[in-house]
Amino acid sequence: MRAKLIRSQEITHPDLMIMRGGVLDQEATLRARQVQMNLCASRQITWDEYKRRTSIRAQEGHIVDHPGAYYLVMMGAAEPYDDECRQKCGMTAPKIEAALIAGEKLHKAQLTGQRQHDAADGDAEKAHETRLERLDG
Secondary structure, X not given: OEEEEOOOEEEEOHHHOOEEXXXXXXXXXXXXXXXXXXXXXXXXXXXXXXXHHHEEEEOOOOEEEOOOHHHHHHOOOEEEOOHHHHHHHOOOHHHHHHHHHHHHHHHHHHHHOOOHHHOOHHHXXXXXXXXXXXXXX
């Protein structure tokens, strides 16, 4: 299952994305991150090593090939790259588009320090004018 990132970002390292029955086990994934955080807190590993083990910096357009890639689509961080991902996320094209716009607003709010709902609507929509057409096509 593959999803295409819409912006450069840090994502959870695929080795820590624990799947159970074809579904991302969020609790197990958080526990795996906590193990690494505890190693860092006890100075058994450095902060840089913690970051290397728990996340990767992926560039815009990066194709995430992982059974949990559909979560990135649901969070508005990626668009489906194959039919399997499109079906697994269980979202229609308009819902995917809405998630992408919401993700873009959140990203802009994080960059500017504004709250999520304060991000300018027009900027997010302009960035996604053709995305819905590509999803339908």
